[in-house]
Amino acid sequence: MSSETCPGLDVARAGNIKQAPLSHTGELIDWGYYYVSTPHGQGKTLSVLPRDEAMSQFLATGRVEEEHALRVDKGSPYHSIAYTDSLGQVGAEPVSAFISLSYDDVFSIQFFKNNRKAYWTQNGKVTLTSRISDLHTNYASIMARCRQMDERIYDDAYKTGGKKYAEMCCAVYRQVCAAHKLVSDSEGNLLYMSRENDSGGFINTLDVTYPSQPLFWIYSPTLAKAMLTPILQYAYTGRWNKDWAAHDLGAYPHANGQTYGDGMPVEEAGNMITLLALITRLDGDLEYVRKYWQILTRWADYCYTHGKDPKNQLCTDDFMGTSERNANLAVKATLAVRSYAQLATMLGLDDAASEYSQKSQEMAEYWKANAYTTTGGAHYLLNFGASGTTWSTKYNLIWDQIWDWNLFGEVRTRELVYYRGKILKYGLPLDSRGAGCKSDWVMWTAAMAPSQTTFYQLANPIWKYINETTSRVPVSDNHRADSGNMWMFRARSVLGGYWMKCFTEKLKAGELGTGISSPDAESAHHQGGMRSTKGTYNLGGQAISQPLPGEIYIEDGLKRLNNR
Numbered sequence: 323m324s325s326e327t328c329p330g331l332d333v334a335r336a337g338n339i340k341q342a343p344l345s346h347t348g349e350l351i352d353w354g355y356y357y358v359s360t361p362h363g364q365g366k367t368l369s370v371l372p373r374d375e376a377m378s379q380f381l382a383t384g385r386v387e388e389e390h391a392l393r394v395d396k397g398s399p400y401h402s403i404a405y406t407d408s409l410g411q412v413g414a415e416p417v418s419a420f421i422s423l424s425y426d427d428v429f430s431i432q433f434f435k436n437n438r439k440a441y442w443t444q445n446g447k448v449t450l451t452s453r454i455s456d457l458h459t460n461y462a463s464i465m466a467r468c469r470q471m472d473e474r475i476y477d478d479a480y481k482t483g484g485k486k487y488a489e490m491c492c493a494v495y496r497q498v499c500a501a502h503k504l505v506s507d508s509e510g511n512l513l514y515m516s517r518e519n520d521s522g523g524f525i526n527t528l529d530v531t532y533p534s535q536p537l538f539w540i541y542s543p544t545l546a547k548a549m550l551t552p553i554l555q556y557a558y559t560g561r562w563n564k565d566w567a568a569h570d571l572g573a574y575p576h577a578n579g580q581t582y583g584d585g586m587p588v589e590e591a592g593n594m595i596t597l598l599a600l601i602t603r604l605d606g607d608l609e610y611v612r613k614y615w616q617i618l619t620r621w622a623d624y625c626y627t628h629g630k631d632p633k634n635q636l637c638t639d640d641f642m643g644t645s646e647r648n649a650n651l652a653v654k655a656t657l658a659v660r661s662y663a664q665l666a667t668m669l670g671l672d673d674a675a676s677e678y679s680q681k682s683q684e685m686a687e688y689w690k691a692n693a694y695t696t697t698g699g700a701h702y703l704l705n706f707g708a709s710g711t712t713w714s715t716k717y718n719l720i721w722d723q724i725w726d727w728n729l730f731g732e733v734r735t736r737e738l739v740y741y742r743g744k745i746l747k748y749g750l751p752l753d754s755r756g757a758g759c760k761s762d763w764v765m766w767t768a769a770m771a772p773s774q775t776t777f778y779q780l781a782n783p784i785w786k787y788i789n790e791t792t793s794r795v796p797v798s799d800n801h802r803a804d805s806g807n808m809w810m811f812r813a814r815s816v817l818g819g820y821w822m823k824c825f826t827e828k829l830k831a832g833e834l835g836t837g838i839s840s841p842d843a844e845s846a847h848h849q850g851g852m853r854s855t856k857g858t859y860n861l862g863g864q865a866i867s868q869p870l871p872g873e874i875y876i877e878d879g880l881k882r883l884n885n886r
Contacts (some may be wrong), residue, residue: 328451331458332368332402333359336517339393343429344437347523347573352528354427358403359454360420365408366396372399380406422457429478431515431525432576433552438505441512455749457661471868480542482827484645486785491824493788494797494817498537501815503575504548511555514548517574519813524563525577526552529586533762534818535600536825540834543604546712552577556828557617565624566591571840588629588636588651596721599661602668604834611665622662622678629655630685631692631706642755647706649693650716656685656729657721664725686729701740702733704753713740714753717766724826734770741767746803748787750780758810759803761787764820770820777823833857833865 337355345353360368369376371389379386386404394401409417429437439446442453457464477497479488502516516531518524531549552571556562561579566587571577595618602611611618630657634646645651650727660682663742666675691702693702697710704712716737722730741750749759761784768780787801793808799817828834858866859876 327457330362331359331455332362332366332370333357333451333454334370334390335368336403341428343427344432344575347388347576347609349523351427351575354425355450356403356452357422357424357426357454358405359422359424359458360405360407361458365410367404367406368627369404371404372402373402374399376402376404378422380404384408389657420461422454423448424454430503430575431513432578433505433507433513434578436508438507438513440504441504445506464801474865474867479821479826480830481673482824483781484774486778486782487823490781490785490788491820495537496819497796497813498534498815498818502545502549504545507555511551512544513552513577514545515552515571515574515577516549516815519815521814522582523574524572524582525574526569526571526611527582528553528569528590528593530814530816532597532765533816535597536821537818539604539825540821540828541598543601545749546597547601547605547607548612550594550601553594554614554617556580558614565620566595567621580841584636586636588625588632588635588655591624592629592651592654592718593624594618595622595658595665596654596661599628599664600721600724607671611669615669618662618665622659623660625655625658626678626681626685630688639752639760642752642758645705647707647708648714649689649703650714650718651729652685652689652693652706654718655714656682656689657718657727659685660725660727660729661721682727682729688731690730697742699743700736702737704755710756715741715745715750715760715763715767717763720766720770720822720826723770724829735772738767738771738776740775745779745783747783747808748801749803751782751803757802759784759787759801760799762799762816765820766822769826781823 335355335357335397338352341353343353351442360366367388369386369389370391371386372391376386385406385408391401405421407419409419423813427440430440431438441634442720443450472492476488476492479491482734501519502514504512504514506512514851515526516534518527518530526532526549535546535549538549553568556568556571556579563567564585564587566585568580568592569582569585569590570580572579572581582627598611598614598618632646632651634644635648635651637648637651639645659678661683663675663678666672668676692706694709695701695703701713702716703710706833716733719734719737722728723734744750746757746759749761750764751757752760752763758865764780764784768777771777772778783803787806788797791798791801791806791808793801793806795808796813797817798808798810798812799814801807802809825834856878858869858878
């Protein structure tokens with residue numbers, strides 16, 4: 323431990339004497355440095371000393387004397403960084419103070435044997451102490467922007483789903499974002515890589531990216547794309563040469579290649595194509611798609627050949643085991659083939675667009691003929707050929723609604739009616755195999771609801787689970803719908819799926835797009851893009867209600883300065 327100072331600040335730093343960044347995987351890393359910082363001033367102390375001594379001093383005098391341990395050896399008393407501040411006599415006027423807590427991991431991700439620093443370092447040109455100094459210098463404006471973003475997150479969700487929905491989204495926003503690390507590769511490509519918390523620790527798991535994306539489609543399509551780039555680059559460089567997309571890139575923080583056995587072939591191929599089609603609709607970046615077109619074609623062909631009636635493969639719900647002839651997986655494959663046709667349309671490849679559109683229609687007709695049953699009420703089976711009493715949540719149908727293809731229009735209607743009779747106290751179970759509730763998929767399903775009443779019937783039990791569960795862990799995406807207790811998984815990024823309702827409503831209203839750089843309206847329409855110049859945005863591409871005093875912002879496609 324040490325104490326150091328930068329202009330106007332007191333900074334205490336702690337870290338191992340021997341540093342070995344990215345030396346291993348697992349839950350507990352032991353490299354990097356932890357910082358505590360505070361503006362220097364009268365009445366403030368920032369000390370590094372034995373914990374018991376710090377507590378004794380504070381209890382006796384209300385402060386901790388300045389003391390700075392430079393080294394703590396194994397076997398020494400447990401040390402702490404202790405901060406105290408005297409605010410004096412507080413009257414009618416409020417008095418405030420703050421400290422900042424920071425962590426510098428030195429190197430963040432190993433990307434194909436190349437150790438990469440966090441994006442905020444600008445490839446090592448910027449130090450953490452300079453970032454800390456910037457924070458303290460611009461504290462008021464930064465906090466104003468944070469409050470503005472907090473309000474936007476709440477208001478966006480409230481507008482589309484009401485108070486309980488807004489509270490759910492606010493409860494998990496930080497959890498979703500914190501499960502990622504932003505770096506760039508040696509060519510400057512952004513890589514926004516997740517850690518599959520509490521379920522394997524894999525890095526950049528594609529079927530974890532898939533459910534998490536709705537949050538990022540709204541607030542940063544750039545980050546949504548940066549989740550896909552690592553998997554696409556893995557295939558583009560020839561390191562991955564299978565006919566489907568990789569499941570993951572390794573064990574966090576080592577992104578050196580898939581470690582998840584045989585993977586999830588139909589699942590991941592379908593995930594990549596559907597996600598990329600949607601993101602291209604949002605940002606209109608056709609050159610990005612062209613770069614990977616040959617790879618995407620191979621994956622689309624795999625979905626057509628092997629996804630129409632899937633063999634015994636794992637899908638994203640792998641905790642339930644393999645599932646032969648899985649109906650929901652076949653929906654994914656069908657809509658992935660249709661998404662490929664949509665991408666072909668954007669690229670002006672009319673013959674390919676027509677061919678794959680017809681293939682998806684063929685797959686959809688086969689699906690409806692083999693999945694439908696009237697046993698126990700009209701609905702669609704868990705697996706082709708299964709007992710009529712089986713059922714499953716067909717959350718992948720959302721793509722049919724988003725794009726208005728209507729391949730499965732009557733299927734969505736029947737399924738949503740059927741689900742209403744299966745809802746338990748704390749949510750809709752994933753399927754007929756038990757009471758496990760995957761809340762991210764429930765919220766995808768709820769976004770297809772034909773009315774707010776049906777949406778509330780599906781979504782409100784999830785709010786009830788979060789509010790009443792006795793499982794004292796970060797919000798779980800897999801809880802018991804009957805008891806409200808966590809069943810599996812916690813602190814995972816998949817809860818970005820809660821934003822699906824918000825996203826679909828904004829998409830219908832034409833409210834999405836970065837607003838920073840956009841083609842003319844005719845070009846955007848021709849490309850199938852959704853990018854819009856209308857509205858007010860900060861320089862990060864986030865929509866704002868009004869700019870802060872002195873802020874540079876974008877209004878209707880033009881950069882402006884707020885002189886207020």
